[in-house]
Amino acid sequence: MSSQVRLRLLPSARCLFDEHVQVKVALLRSRQVVTVRARSTDEKGVVFSSSATYRADGRGEIDLDRDPSLGGSYVGVEPTGLLWSMRADRPHKRFQKTNSLSPHVVKFSVHEEGGEGRMLAEATNERVLMGDGVRRVPVKEGNFRGVLFTPPGGGPFPAVLDLYTFGGGLSEKRASLLASRGFVVLTVALYGHDDMPKNIREVHLDYFEEAIEFLRRQDQVGNNRVGVISLSKSGDLALSVASFLPGVGATVWINGCCSNTLLPLYYKRSQILPALMFDVTQIIPTESGAFIGNNVLHNPLTEENKGSLIPIEQAKGRFLFVASEDDLNWDSKAYMDVMVERLKRHGKENFESVCYPGAGHYLEPPYGPYCPSSFHGIVGKPVLWGGEPRSHAAAEVHIWMKIQEFFRTLLSCDATQNKAKSLIQLQSYKQQ
Known part of the structure; x- marks a missing residue:
């Protein structure tokens, strides 16, 4: 050399x-x-x-x-x-x-x-993935399991619950990077992590409620309202969290569905939403050996499926809807249009939406390798995710900055809020 x-x-x-x-x-x-x-x-x-x-x-x-x-x-x-x-x-x-x-x-x-x-x-x-001074603490409290990331310094910082994807296990990439940008972030697993079940047959909102309360109790968090960020299946979970649970000020929905999908949703031991199911026979084979699956979900707008639609008009916070127009996993743009129309019909203006024409399903923090296809755990086969590499990469850069701006604007906190919160916690402690 x-x-x-x-x-x-x-x-x-x-x-x-x-x-x-x-x-x-x-x-x-x-x-x-x-x-x-x-x-x-x-x-x-x-x-x-x-x-x-x-x-x-x-x-x-x-x-x-x-x-x-x-x-x-x-x-x-x-x-x-x-x-x-x-x-x-x-x-x-x-x-x-x-x-x-x-x-x-x-x-x-x-x-x-x-x-x-x-x-x-x-x-x-x-x-x-972790900037200098960012603290990483595994959390095993009550029913939920996850990892808490905290920026250096005493704060106060805005807080975000990262649901990432629905797959088993835990992903720390997005959460640790958000913490490196000044957010307290809790990323949680739903199954397949630590001592959790390998699979589940239903989802309970109480799990996320517990995680949100944990986040709000952190000393470095200076706002009682937290943000939620999602992707894919966890998109509908984020919508339900924002619609049914208190304390959510900002929700980022990325390439998900407008209905509760795959598994029934429970809260306080009662089912609140049935699951919108899918027909795997509708997947389309391609020469690459991967399949196209963006039409496998049943139509959420038909009479028999309307019960699965999430009542997002109940949400107190704001939404950022992000849809890739070349998503080959979900018909994300169509689902986003359903949600926008629903909110407008209820006189709501608590949302903004962004579309990316050449982007595929997996919009993640920028500068990682673009993924054209990979194995899909639900489908049981490799699937195409869609998108053109250059356009997808540009979309990731743009939306990553927009997400941070969205959360900072809506979850901003100051020392006065943090002091008031500490006083409330102290009073509550003395009463115990």
Whole structure:
């Protein structure tokens, strides 16, 4: 490997997962054509990689923020293209990064043009999920299980309950990154984590009520109203939490349904919503071996299914509805339209909606590998998630900033609120 060519990652080779890192190459020959590569291994041992061809300028320099890729995993000026365009080394694999304690390690390298190409320079990018000073505390209290993330300092901070997806286990990525941006975040598992059941047949809102009360009791939380963020199946859970439970000031719904789906919903031991079911025979096979499943759910608007619609007009807080128009898992845009029409019909204006034409189902914190398809636990087969990689990546950057702005605006807190809350807690303690 040549010691002359230099590959730099700016402003630092270590950054947060959701931060843009600038890739620059220097000391090449004037107008030299090279291949720049990125490679990473996820928590399941799956290798993801990307590559792009660049031509150096007259000074022998390449700047991915400025220069276009001539070919490879993408073309054109894409400053973070090597990150979002990484693909798995086997079909139907989704990038797995759920543990917040270890960084997402990406190896960048520069190679001579043609074939494998001799390596000229390399650099390692550590993309951490927890910013400096963020505290991570596993929670095993009452009936719920999760992990609490708290920013450095005494606060007060806005609080968010992260439901992530409906799958078993626990994902810490989004929660830890939100905490790194100044939020107290509790991410909870519904099943399949720690000593919890491996599967469930019904969902109880009491579980989330307990989690919300836990969040509100935290010393660093300065507002009695919390936020809720969701994705996919947990989208309808978030709607129900906002509609039936007190203390929710802001709810982010991402690519979910307008009805309670898959499992009946209970509260105080009584069923409050039946489940909108699906017909797996409606999935459409494709040549890739993955299936399209955005039409498997029954129509929530038919007379026999209307009971599953969530009465979101009861919610006291505000909603941010986020729909990907190329979602091949749910018909998210249609479900969002149903909710917007329902709220307007009830004279409600407590919502805003955002659509992304070229995005697919899994809208996550930005700069992770785009996932075209992976195994679906409910369907029991690999499915297509939809979206065009470049458009999907741009949507993730945009919505990630919008989510933070939405929560900060609605859940802002100050020292006066925090002092008042502490006084109330002290009085309550003295009365016990």
